[in-house]
Amino acid sequence: MKKLNKNWLVLFVLGFVVMLLAACGGSTIPEEAVTEASEEGVEAAEDVDQEIVYAATSDAVGLSPIMTNDSVSSNAISQIYETLFVRNPETMEIEPKLAESYETPDDKTWVIHLKEGITFQDGTPFNAEAVKYTFDKLRDPATAAPRASLLEPVESVNVIDENTVEIKTKYPYGPMLAALSHTNASIVSPTADQAQDLMQQPVGTGPFQFVEWTQGESLVLEDNPDYWGGAPELDKVTFKVVPEISTAISMLQTGEVDFIDGLPSDQIDRIRSLDNVEVLEKPGTPVYYLNFNFSKEMNQDPEFRKAVAAAINRDAFVENLNGLGVRSDSVIGPKVFGYTEEADNGGQAYDPELAKQLVEENGYGDQTIKMLVANRDNYMQMAEIAQAQLAEAGFDVAIETMEWGTFLDATAAGEYDLTFLGWSNVTGDGSELLYPNFHSDNIGASNRSQYSNPEFDELVNASRVTVDQDARKQALIEANQLLLDETATVVMNHGVVTAATADDVQGLKLDPNGQWFLENVTRE
Amino acid sequence: MTTTVQPVPHQENRKKREKYYVTTLKRLFSNKLAIAGLVIVVLQVLMAIFAPLITPYDPVAQNLMKSELPVFSEGHWLGTDNYGRDVWSRIVYGARISLVVGVVAVSLGLIGGVTLGLLGGYYRKLDSPIMRIVDLLFSFPGILLAMLIIAILGTSLINVAIAISIWSIPTCARIVRGSVLSVKEKEYIMAMRSMGASDLRIMVKHILPNITAPIIVFATMRMATAILSTAALSFLGLGAQPPTPEWGAMISQGQDFMWSAPHLTIVPGIAIMLTVFAFNVLGDGLRDALDPNMNID
Numbered sequence: 175m176k177k178l179n180k181n182w183l184v185l186f187v188l189g190f191v192v193m194l195l196a197a198c199g200g201s202t203i204p205e206e207a208v209t210e211a212s213e214e215g216v217e218a219a220e221d222v223d224q225e226i227v228y229a230a231t232s233d234a235v236g237l238s239p240i241m242t243n244d245s246v247s248s249n250a251i252s253q254i255y256e257t258l259f260v261r262n263p264e265t266m267e268i269e270p271k272l273a274e275s276y277e278t279p280d281d282k283t284w285v286i287h288l289k290e291g292i293t294f295q296d297g298t299p300f301n302a303e304a305v306k307y308t309f310d311k312l313r314d315p316a317t318a319a320p321r322a323s324l325l326e327p328v329e330s331v332n333v334i335d336e337n338t339v340e341i342k343t344k345y346p347y348g349p350m351l352a353a354l355s356h357t358n359a360s361i362v363s364p365t366a367d368q369a370q371d372l373m374q375q376p377v378g379t380g381p382f383q384f385v386e387w388t389q390g391e392s393l394v395l396e397d398n399p400d401y402w403g404g405a406p407e408l409d410k411v412t413f414k415v416v417p418e419i420s421t422a423i424s425m426l427q428t429g430e431v432d433f434i435d436g437l438p439s440d441q442i443d444r445i446r447s448l449d450n451v452e453v454l455e456k457p458g459t460p461v462y463y464l465n466f467n468f469s470k471e472m473n474q475d476p477e478f479r480k481a482v483a484a485a486i487n488r489d490a491f492v493e494n495l496n497g498l499g500v501r502s503d504s505v506i507g508p509k510v511f512g513y514t515e516e517a518d519n520g521g522q523a524y525d526p527e528l529a530k531q532l533v534e535e536n537g538y539g540d541q542t543i544k545m546l547v548a549n550r551d552n553y554m555q556m557a558e559i560a561q562a563q564l565a566e567a568g569f570d571v572a573i574e575t576m577e578w579g580t581f582l583d584a585t586a587a588g589e590y591d592l593t594f595l596g597w598s599n600v601t602g603d604g605s606e607l608l609y610p611n612f613h614s615d616n617i618g619a620s621n622r623s624q625y626s627n628p629e630f631d632e633l634v635n636a637s638r639v640t641v642d643q644d645a646r647k648q649a650l651i652e653a654n655q656l657l658l659d660e661t662a663t664v665v666m667n668h669g670v671v672t673a674a675t676a677d678d679v680q681g682l683k684l685d686p687n688g689q690w691f692l693e694n695v696t697r698e
Numbered sequence: 699m700t701t702t703v704q705p706v707p708h709q710e711n712r713k714k715r716e717k718y719y720v721t722t723l724k725r726l727f728s729n730k731l732a733i734a735g736l737v738i739v740v741l742q743v744l745m746a747i748f749a750p751l752i753t754p755y756d757p758v759a760q761n762l763m764k765s766e767l768p769v770f771s772e773g774h775w776l777g778t779d780n781y782g783r784d785v786w787s788r789i790v791y792g793a794r795i796s797l798v799v800g801v802v803a804v805s806l807g808l809i810g811g812v813t814l815g816l817l818g819g820y821y822r823k824l825d826s827p828i829m830r831i832v833d834l835l836f837s838f839p840g841i842l843l844a845m846l847i848i849a850i851l852g853t854s855l856i857n858v859a860i861a862i863s864i865w866s867i868p869t870c871a872r873i874v875r876g877s878v879l880s881v882k883e884k885e886y887i888m889a890m891r892s893m894g895a896s897d898l899r900i901m902v903k904h905i906l907p908n909i910t911a912p913i914i915v916f917a918t919m920r921m922a923t924a925i926l927s928t929a930a931l932s933f934l935g936l937g938a939q940p941p942t943p944e945w946g947a948m949i950s951q952g953q954d955f956m957w958s959a960p961h962l963t964i965v966p967g968i969a970i971m972l973t974v975f976a977f978n979v980l981g982d983g984l985r986d987a988l989d990p991n992m993n994i995d
Contacts, residue, residue: 420956440780444957490762494780549935554951558781558940562760573940575853 222697224409226679229416229431233390236373239360240312243320245598245688248357249435250393250413253692254295255360255378258286258305259351261602263685266509268351272300272361272379274337281346281641282329288337292402294363295383302333307364309341321358327638346639348646352511352601357689381406381693390415407681407696426451426674432697435673435688439498439552445674452677457500458686459509459599460669461607462552464560466662468624469588472541477532479661482592483522485529485567491559492667495552499667505607505657507668509686512604512637512650521658521665529567539568546574546590548581556594556666585622594666595622600687604650605637612657623663630656725987732983738976746794753787758941766959777961779952781941785961788943789969795944796973799859800924804917806863811870812913816901818871819878829875835868844927848936855928855944858937862924873916877909911988915981922977929970945970 234247239255242248258273270276274287292300309331312319327347332340343350353359366377376384381403382395393413399405414431416422419438425431427448437445437453446453464486466473473479492501503521506512533539543564547557557573564571571592576584585593599607610616613634614626633653637646657663671688681694726732745752754773761782769777769785776785818828835843847861881887882905890900929946931937938944940951945966952962 420954438954440954441957487762494762494765554940555780559760559762561941562758562781565758575935575939577935 222678224407224697225412226408226410226432226692226695226697227412227414227430228433228435229414229422229425230435231415231417231419231422233415234387234393234413237376237384237387237393238367238372239358239362239378240308240317240319241373243358248600248689250395251360251376251378252357252380252689253382253395253411254376254380254384255357255362256380257355257357257360258288259355261352261355261685263683266511266602266686268355271355273354276351278641282343284341284343284350285334286339286341288339289402290337292379293400294366294377294379295398295400296363296366296377298363298365298377300361300379301336302339304361304364305339306331306333307367308361309359311362311367312359319358321356324353324356324359346641348638348640348643349601349603349605350641352603352606356601358600382408382411385410403693406693408692411692423674426676429676432676432679433673433682435671435684435690437498437672437674439495439555442496442498442672448674450677452675452679454673454675454682454684455497455670456684456686457507457509458669458671458688459507459602460596460671460688461505461507461510461599462499462556462594462596462666462669463505464556464664464666465585465593465595465623466625467588467590467592467622468626470591472538472543473591475536476660477536478538479664480522481529481532481536481538481567482564482569483661483664484525484532485564485569486560486664486666487524487526487563488664488666489524491556494555494559495667495670498670498672500670502668503658503665504654505663505665506604506650506654509668510599510602510604510607512608512647512654514651514654517651517654517658520655522661526563526567533568539570541570543569543571544574544591545571546576546581546584546593548578548594549575550578551596553594553596560594560666586619588622588624593622596669598669598687600689602687604654605634605646608634608650608653608657609638612662625662627656627660627662630662722987726983729983729986731979732987735976735978735980735983738972739980742793742973742976743797745790746797749790749794753784753790755784755787757783757787757791757943759783766955766962768959769961769965776965777959779948779962780955780959783941783943785948785965788948789945789965792943792945792948792966792969793973795855795938795942796925796928796970799855799862799928800921803859803862803924803928804866804920806860807866807870807920808913808917810863810867812874812906814867814871815874816878816905819875820882820897820901820905825875828871832868832871835864838865840865841927841930844931845934845936848931853936853939855938855942858928858931861931862927865927866920866924870913870916870920873912874909877912878905881905881908915985915988918977918984919981922974922981925977926970926974 230246232246234250235244236242236247237250237254239251256272258271259268260271262269272289272292274289276284276286278284288302294300309325311317313322313325313328327343327345329342329344334340360378362372363377366372381398381401383398385394385396387393392415395411397406397409416425420441422431422434423441423445426434445451466479468474489501492499500508502508502518504513504517545557545561547553561571561573584590597607597611610620612621612623612625612630614631617624617626630653633649633656637649637653640646671684671686673682673684673690675682678698680696680698682690683694684690763782764778765780765782767774767778769775771777774784776789778784814828814832818825843865844861847864848857851857851860887900887904890904928937932944932946933950935950938947940947948966949963955962
């Protein structure tokens with residue numbers, strides 16, 4: 175027995191020492207590793223391999239633009255395939271990519287002229303047939319494409335000649351060009367699609383072509399020497415799966431990985447402090463907001479929603495994001511079509527006294543409010559800060575955390591009072607934000623708040639069924655202001671898209687929707 | 699009734715029992731490590747009881763302007779977390795949660811385990827079916843069983859306590875059954891039975907008091923397991939919901955700040971370690987003191 179006790183003591187002391195070492199060592203040991211790594215980098219600089227390793231926390235679902243709809247797959251797909259149009263990340267204007275130009279003879283017809291002389295990576299020529307094939311497959315109900323909705327208003331796609339396509343829509347469709355610049359509207363090689371499964375063996379027109387994919391581990395691409403825009407500098411691109419973001423950061427630090435994105439706000443200070451790492455940050459299109467469940471009686475009371483908005487100090491929250499958030503009341507954010515500066519302060523301001531008063535007068539504190547939260551991204555942080563501030567105002571809020579998949583089911587079923595949602599908005603168009611999330615057409619699907627307001631619906635419809643961009647913008651501004659006037663939601667922050675690269679990676683372009691292109695990237 | 703027949707042996711019994719307690723305590727106090735454990739446990743209980751008096755802040759009150767202060771900061775000697783909540787206040791209130799969940803879980807486990815063990819040990823016919831159910835429970839790894847139960851009941855601290863208690867039942871039942879089997883053959887039990895005492899009376903008044911030693915040891919050791927499991931389940935997000943200052947949940951939250959604010963994981967880590975250590979050495983000491991020849995696991 176005595177012996178056992180001694181063992182206990184030794185174990186205890188040992189445990190203590192190890193913990194202390196871990197605590198002190200945390201910052202010092204890896205720093206040495208950093209200097210070593212960067213010195214090696216300098217020596218090798220004369221003749222660097224033009225290779226890049228990117229780490230994501232999850233694997234791509236598949237490599238067909240038609241059959242996928244998630245950001246990891248998109249990142250790979252947008253290196254292999256291309257779209258007819260792209261949104262310029264600087265000006266936010268839509269520019270032709272595979273298209274040469276377009277015209278709209280009437281408001282239900284789009285005639286698109288294609289660039290000539292482009293071939294797919296398998297040698298198939300890129301032409302009007304390929305565009306028709308791709309869009310028809312995307313639209314076909316039998317395909318069951320997750321983003322078929324992008325082309326929902328399309329009635330027919332017609333080949334005019336080798337390099338001209340005509341798209342007819344059922345009604346005037348304003349966001350057409352935005353839809354055509356969506357990754358999921360990338361053009362696929364018809365011959366390849368008929369011969370093989372593009373999910374496993376993709377073929378596009380892009381600067382990189384597929385080499386191999388070990389699912390759950392890594393995906394390898396190589397340069398496309400025949401790329402119409404000129405072969406890219408990089409010879410090899412590897413997508414690695416690293417489930418823990420903190421592990422990925424350490425790998426970036428040691429040089430095992432060259433590039434990561436979607437940096438979490440609570441780790442950003444650590445990443446910024448790394449010597450051999452370059453951090454890219456730019457205001458983006460994602461928006462994160464507190465969502466009321468309008469099927470619950472309490473949430474139908476406008477005074478209640480006003481009290482909630484007044485109780486939450488969003489300035490303090492955004493400050494807590496370490497620069498990775500943009501503060502604005504507006505649901506349509508600064509980088510999204512339909513935004514106006516006037517909406518920045520167009521919602522209910524933070525006013526704790528007003529909140530307390532409303533809670534007291536109406537007895538809002540008498541019932542427990544269920545705040546459902548997904549345990550990923552910044553949602554937990556939003557919830558904890560909002561919960562404390564709501565409690566301060568006199569509300570009784572209980573947080574319930576859930577894993578992402580379960581959370582999506584529970585919110586779709588309306589099993590919550592308050593929750594937090596986000597929308598990354600790949601197209602950067604306000605219609606693509608307001609329609610799925612707040613239009614009554616989508617109650618039971620993507621409209622998780624079950625918000626329904628005929629006046630609002632009409633404005634959103636107006637933004638969708640006209641091709642006059644100024645009229646569209648005006649409709650979106652009004653729809654946005656209506657949401658703010660009604661306190662239909664409380665915007666927590668607009669996203670800042672981020673990436674961190676080894677400091678010898680040059681020319682990386684980051685889109686405001688978080689996507690990026692490796693076409694012009696080089697190692698120095 | 700039978701009570702009138704036995705005043706004399708009762709008094710002798712009491713003296714004997716007093717002597718037994720004294721020697722037990724003497725033996726316990728000669729074990730320095732056990733005393734250390736006892737001191738930590740007592741301190742923790744005091745901390746939990748007087749939490750509002752010894753903490754300067756509300757454990758869930760945020761101050762976003764003062765987030766991630768390091769240890770020994772002015773006004774926050776254990777620093778603050780990422781929401782500017784005082785870590786010391788959270789640790790103290792966390793002690794409350796750990797102890798309450800531990801006590802509830804162990805008590806429920808004891809009620810179930812002792813009942814099953816007594817019945818199984820005493821009635822030969824019940825022995826086999828009860829012990830087979832116990833074997834079945836045993837076949838699940840502990841934390842998995844708890845996770846399964848929480849998956850069914852939903853995430854909350856009460857459900858964590860229930861889950862841990864269910865998982866404590868089989869061990870407790872086996873220990874009690876074994877002790878009952880050895881005590882039940884003793885002559886005084888035969889005597890009671892021949893005098894016509896009811897089974898219930900024999901079990902509760904005569905067998906149970908004679909098998910308290912292993913139960914006490916089991917309960918003490920189990921406190922350590924229960925507290926550790928509560929922390930583990932909360933760490934996994936299955937237990938305490940934010941902003942509850944549960945130690946495991948604090949570590950889980952703090953791990954995102956390992957680089958900028960390591961005290962957010964280290965401080966609750968040490969709290970858990972000290973508590974588990976204390977209950978374990980105290981249990982060890984009690985085992986030695988109560989019966990040096992006893993062997994439970």
